[in-house]
Amino acid sequence: MTGSQFGLFGTDPWWLVILKVVAIFAMLVVLTLFTIWWERRVVSRMQNRIGPNRVGPQGLLQSLMDGFKLALKEEIIPKSAHLAVYWIAPIISATAAFLAFAVIPFGPTVSIFGVETPLQLTDFPVSVLYVLAIASIGIYGIVLAGWSSGSTYPLLGGLRSSAQMISYEIAMGLSFVAVFLYAGSMSTSEIITAQEPIWFAVILLPSFIIYVTSMVGETNRAPFDLPEAEGELVGGFHTEYSSLKFAMFFLAEYINMVTVSALATTLFLGGWMAPWPLSLWAGANTGWWPLLWWLVKVQLFIFMFIWLRATLPRMRYDQFMQFGWKFLIPISIAWIMVVATAKALRNDVQLSNVEILAAGAIVIVVLLAGSWIVQSRQDRKFAEEAEAEALALATPFDPMAGGFPVPPMPGQQYSFTSRRELAQGTTIVQERAPEESAADTDPATEAEAPSEEDTHG
Amino acid sequence: MTDVAIDVNTGEVVVFWVCAILAVAGALGMVLSRKAVHSALWIALTMINLAVLYVANSAPFLGMVQIIVYTGAVMMLFLFVLMVVGVDSSDSLIETIKGQRAAALVLGIGLAALLVWGIGNGLAETSAIGLDEANAQDGGNVQGIANLIFTKYLLAFELTSALLITAAMGAMVLAHRERWTERPSQRIRSIARFQRDGHPGNLPNPGVYARHNAVDTPALLPDGSTLDLSVPAPVRSRADARPIDHADVDEVREITEGKSE
Incomplete structure (x- = not known):
């Protein structure tokens, strides 16, 4: 794996590799303890409380003591x-959480004990895919925890999380594609250097928004924390876990938060x-300073996680799935098409910016016209359907049409069959008629006929 | 087979033996497990180890995609189905198709022989140039794969994707259920609940009082009349609500009036 562009990776002496591994491990554990405290304090402030102090x-x-x-x-x-x-299960969960951090860059090349080395454990041509792969192994921890508990609520939580993470991983992976196209690489260090003049969050804003949305879904955080919805599933997949095993899930959740933020x-x-304002200073991107910028950016995302949790109510499960499959994924695909087209035009046809924008405007006009035609057709179709429905409603529902019990047709209202009415009619329950008609004479039951269909409870 | 001296360093040897043993163990565990979920886990282990071997063989893209697609998506769907359906008990080992085991054995050996012969034959005519050189031809592993997929094997690639899409469409058609009427949305149901005839909160309890404790007894209002809404809808719609016992009403009224004095 020592390709030319990865010259500095894979050349570290063994003690430096161990040092980096231990440093990343320690940093993640400390960050977890800090994030738990930070979350509790911030959420408290947002709810007019003080929080642990x-x-x-x-x-x-506080979180260290809680951990003990x-x-x-x-x-x-x-x-x-x-x-x-x-x-x-908890071992898989926690291990996968730590592993993903191996390819996250913290800073440029620095000198550690006289050895020039990048502030990153390792990197290889597909390291972003590596993060995705490790995340998909991490899901196993949750799913297996749910299944192996031998209990209903954890099983439901595990099922939910597997469905949720598979769905949102697709949107997440699709949001990467535009970045790969623009960076021309899937390695984390090269993607960073490709953002030298301008961040991808600016030029690939839709991808950024899609990623930020799906990363909340991927980490099971509010408002997408359906696998551990307290009101519905007790604790979700970790209901039956206690002591250190539960602590490992907890740790994994917070490390995953840091990972997706990173x-x-x-x-x-x-x-x-x-x-920007800092980048005017020539020394901003050298030495150990970048570690600080990195940390601030990651903490911004973590603050966003906390803010979301304090602000938004949990989504309903079907709405959540619809949002993922019917909104995020199609939008991602359309956006990738746009990006790829623009990129191809720029590469092959040598169009100027004005020409690309003009072509884009024409495409948008065509799309708008097309959607207007489709929309008006659909409106007409809906109007016809509504008419048919009104017609169906006009004909009353006959539960014994043709002499057989039949369900209501679309648009027809189902009505309860009263035994009294049956008794009065000339239908099948003739033999019960005498006692029913006896009840009929009682004035108390003659109270106004119930029209609504609400059931009790 | 090759006349190029392949230098294999110690790390590679260690990775190979660890992953190969784990992969074979996973495959055996998959076959020998009684529980379907355990089988799925064993095969996930095999897949991950194969992925590590791919990466060690300078095919990082293939390795990662192996984990994302097979371990992360396909096996996860398997697990999902196993958990939903609850195929938990050990499978019955009775042969339902006569001679299945013998046929499976013969076909398995045949397939293995075919693969060994085919791959051996194919390799005999090619000379290895080394993994780094192979990757360097297109400027990298990812670029090399892209080059092959989108030029030489474009037709096979597109056909495979068409096949997969057709299968997905088929699954959707099979699982599709036609709705007769549009599903009432949360908004529509909420509006209905608060409309004039609707009842936003819990309905009042039936008149379960001293002499009766049946749900078909309507609750009494302060003026002695009955509240039909308190009787469960099925009972109400059959007009089976219990007629009110006026002695009860009088008794209640006497008690309340006596107290109020």
């Missing part, structure tokens, strides 16, 4: 659990590169 300065050590407490708690394993899978930073916000 007792342990350590400003309550900073969680690890020392009694572990309860359900009798119906499938033990091997039950054990392995990926968003890398792909769309120029990674470690300094934002």
